[in-house]
Amino acid sequence: MTEIHDEGATVAERVERRWAAVAVLIIVFLAGMAAFAGIHQATMPQTTVETIDPTTIHLQGEFVESNLGSAVGADGSVTVRAVGQQYSFSPPCLLVPSRTPITIRATSADVVHGLLVQGTNINTMLVPGYVSVQKATFSEPGEHLMPCQEFCSVGHEGMWGKVKVVDKQQFLSELADKRRISCAP
Amino acid sequence: MLHNRRLILAHFWLAFAVFAAALLLGAWQMYVRSPLSPWISNPEWYYRSLTAHGTVMGYVFPTLVAMAFGYAISETSLKQNLVGLRWAWAGFWLIAVGAVVAMIPVALGLASVLYTFYPPLIGSPFYYIGVVMVVLGSWIWVALMSINLRIWKKENPGTPVPLPMFANVAGSYLWAWTAVGAALELLLQIIPVALGFKSTIDAGLARVFFSWTLHAIVYFWLMPTYIAYYTIVPRAIGGRIYSDTMARISFILFLVVAMPIGIHHAFADPQVGAGFKFLHSVFTALVALPTLLTVFTICASVEIAARARGGRGAFGWMGALPWRNPMMLAVTFSFVMLGFGGAGGLINMSYQLDTTIHNTQWITGHFHLIFGGAIVIMYFAIAYDLWPHLTGRPIASLGLVRLQLWLWFVGMIVTTFPWHYVGILGMPRRMSFFDYTDPALANEAVSVVLSAIGGVILAASGILFIFILISTQFSQPRQIEDYRFALAVHPPTRVPVALNSYGLWIALMIGLTVTNYGYPILQLAARDDTSVPAVYVGER
Ligand SMILES: [Cu+2]
Numbered sequence: 001m002t003e004i005h006d007e008g009a010t011v012a013e014r015v016e017r018r019w020a021a022v023a024v025l026i027i028v029f030l031a032g033m034a035a036f037a038g039i040h041q042a043t044m045p046q047t048t049v050e051t052i053d054p055t056t057i058h059l060q061g062e063f064v065e066s067n068l069g070s071a072v073g074a075d076g077s078v079t080v081r082a083v084g085q086q087y088s089f090s091p092p093c094l095l096v097p098s099r100t101p102i103t104i105r106a107t108s109a110d111v112v113h114g115l116l117v118q119g120t121n122i123n124t125m126l127v128p129g130y131v132s133v134q135k136a137t138f139s140e141p142g143e144h145l146m147p148c149q150e151f152c153s154v155g156h157e158g159m160w161g162k163v164k165v166v167d168k169q170q171f172l173s174e175l176a177d178k179r180r181i182s183c184a185p
Numbered sequence: 186m187l188h189n190r191r192l193i194l195a196h197f198w199l200a201f202a203v204f205a206a207a208l209l210l211g212a213w214q215m216y217v218r219s220p221l222s223p224w225i226s227n228p229e230w231y232y233r234s235l236t237a238h239g240t241v242m243g244y245v246f247p248t249l250v251a252m253a254f255g256y257a258i259s260e261t262s263l264k265q266n267l268v269g270l271r272w273a274w275a276g277f278w279l280i281a282v283g284a285v286v287a288m289i290p291v292a293l294g295l296a297s298v299l300y301t302f303y304p305p306l307i308g309s310p311f312y313y314i315g316v317v318m319v320v321l322g323s324w325i326w327v328a329l330m331s332i333n334l335r336i337w338k339k340e341n342p343g344t345p346v347p348l349p350m351f352a353n354v355a356g357s358y359l360w361a362w363t364a365v366g367a368a369l370e371l372l373l374q375i376i377p378v379a380l381g382f383k384s385t386i387d388a389g390l391a392r393v394f395f396s397w398t399l400h401a402i403v404y405f406w407l408m409p410t411y412i413a414y415y416t417i418v419p420r421a422i423g424g425r426i427y428s429d430t431m432a433r434i435s436f437i438l439f440l441v442v443a444m445p446i447g448i449h450h451a452f453a454d455p456q457v458g459a460g461f462k463f464l465h466s467v468f469t470a471l472v473a474l475p476t477l478l479t480v481f482t483i484c485a486s487v488e489i490a491a492r493a494r495g496g497r498g499a500f501g502w503m504g505a506l507p508w509r510n511p512m513m514l515a516v517t518f519s520f521v522m523l524g525f526g527g528a529g530g531l532i533n534m535s536y537q538l539d540t541t542i543h544n545t546q547w548i549t550g551h552f553h554l555i556f557g558g559a560i561v562i563m564y565f566a567i568a569y570d571l572w573p574h575l576t577g578r579p580i581a582s583l584g585l586v587r588l589q590l591w592l593w594f595v596g597m598i599v600t601t602f603p604w605h606y607v608g609i610l611g612m613p614r615r616m617s618f619f620d621y622t623d624p625a626l627a628n629e630a631v632s633v634v635l636s637a638i639g640g641v642i643l644a645a646s647g648i649l650f651i652f653i654l655i656s657t658q659f660s661q662p663r664q665i666e667d668y669r670f671a672l673a674v675h676p677p678t679r680v681p682v683a684l685n686s687y688g689l690w691i692a693l694m695i696g697l698t699v700t701n702y703g704y705p706i707l708q709l710a711a712r713d714d715t716s717v718p719a720v721y722v723g724e725r
Contacts, residue, residue, distance in 0.1 A: 023477035031467045045459040118611030121540035128717040130455040149544035149613035157616040
């Protein structure tokens with residue numbers, strides 16, 4: 001009787017060990033995929049932590065009102081700057097070119113907000129005191145809603161921005177005589 | 186029969202009473218944010234309700250269930266009267282009073298900061314002080330569990346610690362360390378600002394502290410459920426635990442790797458660099474291991490029960506399972522929800538996939554499926570299993586119990602599946618209402634209505650649950666046999682020291698937390714340019 005029992009115990013242990021090995025392999029595979037995607041820059045978190053004083057952003061530095069919106073740099077790259085505050089984004093509508101790598105730089109003037117562009121994987125937290133940086137490319141012209149995805153007190157539900165994607169030629173011609181553009185009315 | 190029935194029942198009743206109240210608030214929220222309700226005039230009410238719902242469901246309810254179950258486990262598995270009864274009552278009253286202290290400002294609209302606090306939003310200090318009291322009360326329980334085990338070990342040298350108590354104490358240590366993150370955030374950062382001693386706060390640092398608590402707390406919520414999987418389910422359906430060793434390994438793995446992974450909640454935050462985000466992503470993958478092991482061991486334990494009842498064949502044994510047994514029903518529902526929720530969790534843990542669904546309604550769907558679904562349905566099962574022993578009366582109607590479990594399962598699926606769907610579409614969470622007349626949102630209205638219907642089903646199930654417990658409390662007393670836990674197929678006679686004590690694992694838990702959190706915290710704490718003005722909530 002005990003012999004059968006012992007035999008059963010050995011089998012049970014073997015099966016169990018195999019399952020544990022399979023489970024470990026699954027996890028190694030998952031972590032490996034994350035590393036692979038990261039190395040290939042599919043999407044990676046920003047590497048450096050940048051800070052900024054939210055009490056003075058409207059007075060000086062890169063987030064003063066006249067500097068918000070989309071701009072083209074000397075190297076042809078497009079940068080979009082935005083600020084979240086209770087309960088709106090500035091500018092409320094971002095104008096961006098399609099099929100062009102862009103960099104979004106954004107921060108908060110008061111509490112924690114979130115910037116999410118529906119239908120894309122642009123999704124970042126705006127934490128006061130820090131600058132959020134995200135790289136993105138829009139494939140097609142069109143419009144996207146850009147809600148605040150983090151609770152920022154009563155009024156949170158009213159915080160909806162917009163992103164308008166136009167083709168690159170139109171974007172450049174609209175920008176021609178201005179330093180910054182947005183689609184804010 | 187249990188000795189400290191009053192103590193255990195007090196914890197359970199307080200837990201289920203606050204649970205029922207918070208459940209009704211949740212169902213109300215689902216209704217008012219759906220197109221079924223006319224535009225609510227004052228969104229403030231929604232956020233008050235949401236703060237209360239989250240605070241009760243996140244902190245008060247699961248803590249009290251873990252404590253009640255823990256006291257019952259300590260007494261029945263060690264067969265030793267509880268030492269420190271007065272302290273246990275002190276802990277209970279700290280929690281009861283703390284909950285009231287926290288909820289008054291919430292009800293008055295002075296602390297609509299949700300249960301995740303969100304500094305630099307700052308609410309009434311009483312809200313935070315109440316939460317701290319709840320945590321302090323639970324730490325008394327942690328100490329009592331540890332002391333009771335130590336006394337038992339002294340009297341039973343060389344004997345393996347019974348599995349339920351081993352897991353219970355592991356869960357209590359996990360909680361003690363997990364709660365430290367939020368405690369530091371509250372005591373060092375938020376409460377001084379709430380009391381007016383300071384007017385600025387580092388919101389980024391606060392978010393890192395909070396992430397320390399916010400993920401591991403889920404594993405604390407999970408502990409009673411996993412203890413029930415291993416030590417109640419096999420006995421209740423006539424089976425045995427497939428492997429006592431694997432159970433111990435799973436609980437130890439939770440203790441060690443559940444902690445240092447919280448930064449995955451901050452994947453989209455600007456105050457943590459890419460390196461630590463990747464590290465936490467890998468550790469989050471690792472914490473799937475104890476769950477994968479558990480799924481195997483529990484399925485095998487259930488198979489043993491089926492074969493003992495004459496089940497045969499590779500899959501034919503499933504038909505031989507006691508499907509009308511409420512415990513069988515509960516564990517099946519729990520596993521189905523754990524499966525869907527776990528798959529969603531694997532998506533959340535990957536930085537790349539997370540960017541699509543971060544902070545959308547998907548996340549709400551995910552954790553309601555795991556906590557409200559897989560975990561809470563086993564809390565029900567635990568209560569049903571213990572109630573006869575706590576009251577000396579058998580459960581009045583098993584038919585009602587089955588109905589209640591079915592309602593909960595269906596309600597949870599109907600609530601959370603649409604949330605996952607709209608989450609993928611990018612619907613943000615924590616919004617009191619949506620403008621369904623906007624063409625871009627109009628197609629999401631159906632999903633929100635479905636979730637609201639799910640909320641009503643869940644509320645009905647919750648009310649039925651309370652009804653069953655009350656009616657049992659008032660039914661005819663009967664002789665109830667002694668409470669016992671499931672036995673292993675091969676009950677352990679000797680267990681290696683590593684699987685019978687916690688020293689090594691606690692050291693690893695703390696060590697890993699320090700490596701995974703030390704640098705991000707010190708780096709932020711050392712900077713003097715990241716504090717921002719507090720934004721006070723409500724009229725002051
Ligand atoms: Cu906002």
